Amino acid sequence: xxxxxxxxAQVRREVCDLHAELTRYQLVVWTAGNVSGRIPGYxxxxxxxxxxxxxxxxxxxxxVTDLYGTPxxxxxSDADGNPAAWGNPDLSPSSDTAAHAYVYRHMPEVGGVxxxxxxxxxxxxxxxxxxxxxxxxMGDEFGGPIPVGPFALIGDDSIGQGIVETLKNSHSPAVLxxxxxxFTIGKDAKSAVKAAVMCEEVARTVHIARQLxxxxxxxxxxxESLYDRYQNVYGR
Numbered sequence: 152x153x154x155x156x157x158x159x160a161q162v163r164r165e166v167c168d169l170h171a172e173l174t175r176y177q178l179v180v181w182t183a184g185n186v187s188g189r190i191p192g193y194x195x196x197x198x199x200x201x202x203x204x205x206x207x208x209x210x211x212x213x214x215v216t217d218l219y220g221t222p223x224x225x226x227x228s229d230a231d232g233n234p235a236a237w238g239n240p241d242l243s244p245s246s247d248t249a250a251h252a253y254v255y256r257h258m259p260e261v262g263g264v265x266x267x268x269x270x271x272x273x274x275x276x277x278x279x280x281x282x283x284x285x286x287x288x289m290g291d292e293f294g295g296p297i298p299v300g301p302f303a304l305i306g307d308d309s310i311g312q313g314i315v316e317t318l319k320n321s322h323s324p325a326v327l328x329x330x331x332x333x334f335t336i337g338k339d340a341k342s343a344v345k346a347a348v349m350c351e352e353v354a355r356t357v358h359i360a361r362q363l364x365x366x367x368x369x370x371x372x373x374x375e376s377l378y379d380r381y382q383n384v385y386g387r
Contacts, residue, residue, distance in 0.1 A: 253311025
């Protein structure tokens with residue numbers, strides 16, 4: 152039990168700290184957006200509470216839920232006999248929790264999920280248009296275009312279903328949910344945040360390129376080569 156509590160505490164700190172990256176890169180406004188992280192080895196996740204300002208977030212406020220988005224009951228004590236909570240019982244998990252939970256249930260390789268309403272990526276989502284792979288950076292990071300997922304309403308796991316169906320056969324760690332905004336995934340929460348940052352960067356750059364004319368496509372074989380090198384060789 153003590154190992155589980157230590158792991159939960161670590162993930163809560165990481166998830167809390169990563170929310171500062173969303174504001175640092177101007178990917179969110181007010182209380183919108185969220186980061187979640189899987190608890191390794193357990194059917195549990197940690198996610199931002201609903202309606203709490205980014206500058207007020209603390210690790211203790213991060214909500215622990217099962218992989219159906221249900222907050223987990225308070226534990227009686229930690230290894231030293233001190234009261235220990237899985238999460239603040241007065242705070243509800245993010246309204247996007249069901250979507251995150253669905254992704255974790257159906258994509259066991261995913262350890263982190265992020266949702267933002269970043270301006271340029273969300274503009275592409277509003278058009279229901281994928282971001283074409285016209286930058287080597289996109290080949291490296293996304294292995295092709297950033298795809299569009301189906302329209303879905305918040306309230307159940309419909310958004311999660313759209314994320315999984317769109318990304319399960321794609322290299323891309325990002326999906327533009329139509330009329331909603333980007334969701335990103337990663338091996339851990341930090342990787343998912345990086346994908347969100349890169350998604351907004353390429354969305355902005357490709358938009359600017361289109362104001363100048365038609366961006367030049369990259370041959371798919373070259374995209375695959377770029378992706379393979381970056382994912383398996385670069386920085387190793």
